[in-house]
Amino acid sequence: PLPQRVEMSQCVVLDMVHSGKWSGALSEHTGFGELKAEVDVGDCDLMPWPDGGVRRIVTIVALSLERRSDRMVLTQIGKVSDGKRIGSCQPPGTKVKVGEHSRLAIERLIKQKLTQLVDFIDVGGSSNDSEERVSKKYGVPSMYMRTLYNGVFDASDTEYVKVV
Numbered sequence: 001p002l003p004q005r006v007e008m009s010q011c012v013v014l015d016m017v018h019s020g021k022w023s024g025a026l027s028e029h030t031g032f033g034e035l036k037a038e039v040d041v042g043d044c045d046l047m048p049w050p051d052g053g054v055r056r057i058v059t060i061v062a063l064s065l066e067r068r069s070d071r072m073v074l075t076q077i078g079k080v081s082d083g084k085r086i087g088s089c090q091p092p093g094t095k096v097k098v099g100e101h102s103r104l105a106i107e108r109l110i111k112q113k114l115t116q117l118v119d120f121i122d123v124g125g126s127s128n129d130s131e132e133r134v135s136k137k138y139g140v141p142s143m144y145m146r147t148l149y150n151g152v153f154d155a156s157d158t159e160y161v162k163v164v
Contacts, residue, residue, distance in 0.1 A: 002042045002099070005042055005045055006039060006042055008045070008046075009039040009047075010040075012046040012047065013036060013039065013046060016054055034137075034138070035138050035140065042097070044056050044057060044058045044142075045057040049141075055140075055143050056138065056141070056142040057143050057145065058095060058143070058144050059095065059096040059145045059146075060093050060147075061102050061105040061109065061146070061148075061149065062091040062092065062149070063091055063106055063110070063149050063150075063151055064148055064150050064151070065091065065092070065114075065121065066150075066151070067153055067154075068152045069154070074091075074153070075089055075091065076088070076090055077089055081137055086136060091148065092113055092114065093146070094108065094113070096147075103123075103149075106123060106149050107123075110123075120153040120154045120155040121153045123150075123151040124149070124150045124152070125150055126147050126148060126149045126150070127147075128145070128146065128148075129146050130145050130146065131146070132144075
């Protein structure tokens with residue numbers, strides 16, 4: 001449940017701040033307030049880690065989308081965050097909201113980020129993986145728990161997709 005998750009993560013934030021255990025990475029970034037806001041709405045969890053540090057846990061979904069006619073893959077080449085362009089060649093994705101099933105999150109992703117293709121996409125099966133890395137945005141060690149869905153679409157590149 002969201003209230004318990006938020007409370008747990010807020011306790012980790014308070015403990016880390018008061019004990020001076022932040023690795024210094026977060027204090028070098030301006031995103032502390034944004035990270036706290038992410039915790040407060042349940043977009044991520046903060047967990048104490050055996051090494052004495054903290055891990056940000058994020059549940060995400062992504063869509064590996066292939067054009068049926070020629071097997072070309074749709075790829076997100078970057079995004080804008082806080083007015084800065086961040087290059088990143090990966091399948092389009094989004095965070096899973098608290099209590100949301102991954103399949104509903106994929107449907108939300110398609111409706112919100114792939115609106116021009118919504119009528120052409122067929123979503124198939126999925127697989128799960130995880131990745132541990134330092135967040136580019138916050139500078140905090142993060143674990144990304146991902147459900148990767150596979151899909152195909154039928155739109156031609158002249159209709160909606162720019163081939164680069």
